[in-house]
Amino acid sequence: MASVQNAYEPQFxxxxxxxxDVPEQKCSSEGLGRIVMTRAVRISLGALRAYLVLMTLMLGxxxxxxxxxxxxxx
Amino acid sequence: MVFGPGLIVMxxxxxxxxxxxxxxxxxxxxxxxxxxxxxxxxICYFVxxxxxxxxxxxGKGHAAMIYERFGKWWGHFSLFDLLLVNFLTLITEFAxxxxxxxxxxxxxxxxxxxxxxxxxxxxxxxSYLRWERVVIALCLLDLTWFxxxxxxxxxxxxxxxxxxxxxxxxGGVTSSxxxxxxxxxxxxxxxxxxxxxxxxxxEKRLRFADLRWARLDTLxxxxxxxxxxxAMMLVGNYGFQHGIVFQNPAQFAGAILPMLGHFACNSxxxxxxxxxxxxxTAISLASAWAYGEVRGWEHSLHKKLWxxxxxxxxxxxxVGAAAAFVLIPHVPLQLVIISVQVFAGxxxxxxxxxxxxxxxxxxxxxxxxxxxxxxNVVNWTIIVVLFALSLLLAAQxxxxxxxx
Numbered sequence: 001m002a003s004v005q006n007a008y009e010p011q012f013x014x015x016x017x018x019x020x021d022v023p024e025q026k027c028s029s030e031g032l033g034r035i036v037m038t039r040a041v042r043i044s045l046g047a048l049r050a051y052l053v054l055m056t057l058m059l060g061x062x063x064x065x066x067x068x069x070x071x072x073x074x
Numbered sequence: 075m076v077f078g079p080g081l082i083v084m085x086x087x088x089x090x091x092x093x094x095x096x097x098x099x100x101x102x103x104x105x106x107x108x109x110x111x112x113x114x115x116x117i118c119y120f121v122x123x124x125x126x127x128x129x130x131x132x133g134k135g136h137a138a139m140i141y142e143r144f145g146k147w148w149g150h151f152s153l154f155d156l157l158l159v160n161f162l163t164l165i166t167e168f169a170x171x172x173x174x175x176x177x178x179x180x181x182x183x184x185x186x187x188x189x190x191x192x193x194x195x196x197x198x199x200x201s202y203l204r205w206e207r208v209v210i211a212l213c214l215l216d217l218t219w220f221x222x223x224x225x226x227x228x229x230x231x232x233x234x235x236x237x238x239x240x241x242x243x244x245g246g247v248t249s250s251x252x253x254x255x256x257x258x259x260x261x262x263x264x265x266x267x268x269x270x271x272x273x274x275x276x277e278k279r280l281r282f283a284d285l286r287w288a289r290l291d292t293l294x295x296x297x298x299x300x301x302x303x304x305a306m307m308l309v310g311n312y313g314f315q316h317g318i319v320f321q322n323p324a325q326f327a328g329a330i331l332p333m334l335g336h337f338a339c340n341s342x343x344x345x346x347x348x349x350x351x352x353x354x355t356a357i358s359l360a361s362a363w364a365y366g367e368v369r370g371w372e373h374s375l376h377k378k379l380w381x382x383x384x385x386x387x388x389x390x391x392x393v394g395a396a397a398a399f400v401l402i403p404h405v406p407l408q409l410v411i412i413s414v415q416v417f418a419g420x421x422x423x424x425x426x427x428x429x430x431x432x433x434x435x436x437x438x439x440x441x442x443x444x445x446x447x448x449x450n451v452v453n454w455t456i457i458v459v460l461f462a463l464s465l466l467l468a469a470q471x472x473x474x475x476x477x478x
Contacts, residue, residue, distance in 0.1 A: 017075045018279045019203070019376075026133035027439050035143040035435055045148075048424055052151070055420045055468055063413050067406055 076287035077294075078206045079274035082356060083122060083267050084295030085213035088302050089353025090170030091163065091414065092261040093346050096303050097323050099254055100310025105228065105236035106243040108307055110255060111300045114262045117456050119296040121426060124433050124445070124453065125268050126288040129275030131443040135373075136272040137364035140428050143435065152428070153368050155421045160266050160361045162414040164396035167350040167357070169407050170322075172400055174346040177324040182401060189347075190397035193354050194390055202277055202375040209355060213298075215348050218341055219305035225338055226312040233308065249470065256467045259460070260418055262303065265425045266360040273363035277374060309342070354393060362389040419467040423460040430457065 037045070064070050088096075099107045125136065132139060137156070141149030168186055175185035197205055243251060271292075280288055312318070313326055316333070320326040327342040359375075365388045366373025372382035379386050399405060430453050432438070433445045445453065 015075070018281055018284060021279070021281060023279065024133075024281055027131045027443065029132070029139070029142045029438050032143075032437055034145055035431065036437060037431075041431070045144075048427065049147075049151075052155075052420070052424055056155075056417075058468070059413070059416055059420065063409060066409055 076278075076280060076284045077291045078210060079271050079278060079280075080122065080126065080288060080291030080293070080295040081213055081298065082206070082209050082295070082352075083271040083274065084118065084292070084299035085216060085302070086209075086270075086352040086356035087262065087264055087267055088216065088299055088306070088349055089163070089261075089357075090167050090346060090350035091353075091411070092303065093306055093323050093349045094170070095254070095257045095261045096306035097310035097313075097320075097326060099258060100307035101313040101318070101320055101326065102250070102254065103243040104311050104314040105232055105307070106241050107255065107258065108233065108236040108304060109238065109240045110258055111262070111304050111307070112237055114259065115296055115300045118263060118300070119293055120449075120452050120456065121263060121429070122267065122271055122292045122296070123289055124429055124449070125271045126275050126280075126292055127285065127443060128429070128432055128439075129272035130280045130282060130285050130288060131439050133276050133279070134272075135276055135363050135367045136269045136429070138367035139272075139432055141368050143432060143438065144428065148428070149368055152425065153364055155417075155425075156265060156269055156364055157361050159414060159417045159421060160357045161392060161396060162410055162417065163264075163266070163357055164354055164392055165399050165407070165410050166414055167354045168397050168400040169410075170350040171347050173322060173324045174327075174343040174350075177328060177343050178340065186397050186400055189351065189354075190393050193351065193358070193393050196355060197359065197375060197389055198379050198386060200376065200378040200381075205355075205375055206278075209352065212348055212352050216298075216302045216345065218345055219302050219309070222338060222341055222345075223305040223308040225334060226309055228308040228311055237304070252466065253470060256419065256463050256470075257415055259463055260415055260422070260467070262300075263422065263460075264418055265422045266357050268425055268429055269364050270356055270360035273360065273367070273373075277363070277376075354396075358389050358392040361392050362386070416467055419464045423457055423464050426453070426457050426460065430454070 061070075128136070128139065134142075137149070137153055140152050168189065171189045172182040172186050176182055196208060199205070245251070275288065310326070312330065312334075313320055318326065318329045320329060323342055323346050327339045327346075330342075331339040362385050363373050365371075366382070366385040369384060371384035373385040374382060377385070400407075430445070430450070433443075433453075434450065436444050
């Protein structure tokens with residue numbers, strides 16, 4: 001006897017909000033230490049550090065100057 | 075479900091300072107600077123896409139990644155810069171709330187503390203999703219700018235032409251034009267956005283498979299924010315067409331009242347408040363997330379107030395101190411505004427450099443998440459342009475007569 005196959009196979013898509021999902025194993029920096037940099041990158045970052053410190057100091061000076069703090073007479 | 079961080083970070087970037095800058099651009103130069111927004115659209119997207127990718131790959135915020143991969147000096151320096159420039163920006167947000175609601179007859183002594191209280195209540199409910207839904211609703215209120223742009227009848231053929239064809243305003247390159255162009259770039263891409271979106275993606279626990287939706291979210295956010303910025307410029311252009319000189323949007327709103335009526339006037343004032351509220355909550359959260367990450371505190375909107383006291387205290391201190399600062403009589407707000415623009419301009423390129431280096435960190439990310447060669451070409455080009463603008467801005471502030 002031929003079996004009658006039921007073609008109706010309901011499919012359910014269970015959409016899970018990221019907040020309710022199982023946490024994934026992310027890329028972790030644990031045990032890696034600091035990023036590996038070439039000499040050129042290290043020198044560039046050193047130059048950037050100097051630039052940022054200099055600009056921050058210049059800006060701070062300029063702001064204090066505009067605020068009149070540097071020209072106060074006592 | 076994945077949507078949110080990209081739209082919020084982009085639209086919150088249209089904060090009070092941005093409203094003022096875009097409207098000034100329209101008011102002083104008409105439609106001539108519209109094309110800059112089109113140029114900024116891909117820049118916004120490429121930078122923020124990298125942030126979203128890094129957030130999804132690592133599940134951590136930007137401050138934590140800088141701290142872990144570049145050491146304490148850079149970690150502390152980035153954090154200090156971020157907190158300082160964010161705090162100065164928050165002061166401008168509350169100044170805008172004060173200004174706009176004063177124009178509607180509400181005393182700053184009422185409007186500023188009420189806004190600070192509301193912004194605090196918004197985050198301490200212990201639900202990220204609740205915060206996100208409220209903030210997205212506020213973002214969508216910015217659709218009103220399109221209505222205002224239609225009301226002012228800018229001449230759409232001219233708008234289309236100026237959007238795609240760069241033109242030089244009458245008067246050529248002046249100090250004011252250079253400053254405004256840099257201000258537009260600086261206000262469209264701000265350092266806090268990098269920290270905010272990566273922390274927000276981590277907070278929402280987006281999965282690897284969510285990346286393409288996060289990209290779409292970022293793209294939609296970029297397009298939306300640039301279109302809203304364009305609408306603000308069109309509204310400002312009304313002042314240009316009618317000879318209205320204004321220093322800030324509240325003044326502009328008052329000036330157009332006899333011509334365009336109460337709806338347009340009040341809409342501009344309320345949209346200015348909305349922009350400031352959006353900016354304040356996003357910027358304060360960027361600070362609180364970054365500080366919490368570096369200090370190793372619990373730093374999540376999912377936590378109750380007593381479960382993450384340091385994180386919420388940082389948020390509340392940022393909001394409360396900025397609000398209190400604005401209420402000090404004779405406070406030099408103009409100085410704060412200039413400092414924000416210059417300081418943000420100085421630290422933005424370096425913040426993007428760290429992002430770029432992290433996105434090339436194969437040891438951490440593996441081949442799947444690192445930048446492709448074309449990503450690197452695009453991003454280094456962006457960094458070079460931003461550095462050039464940053465230097466130009468710094469030079470102009472230090473030497474005000476440089477272009478005169």
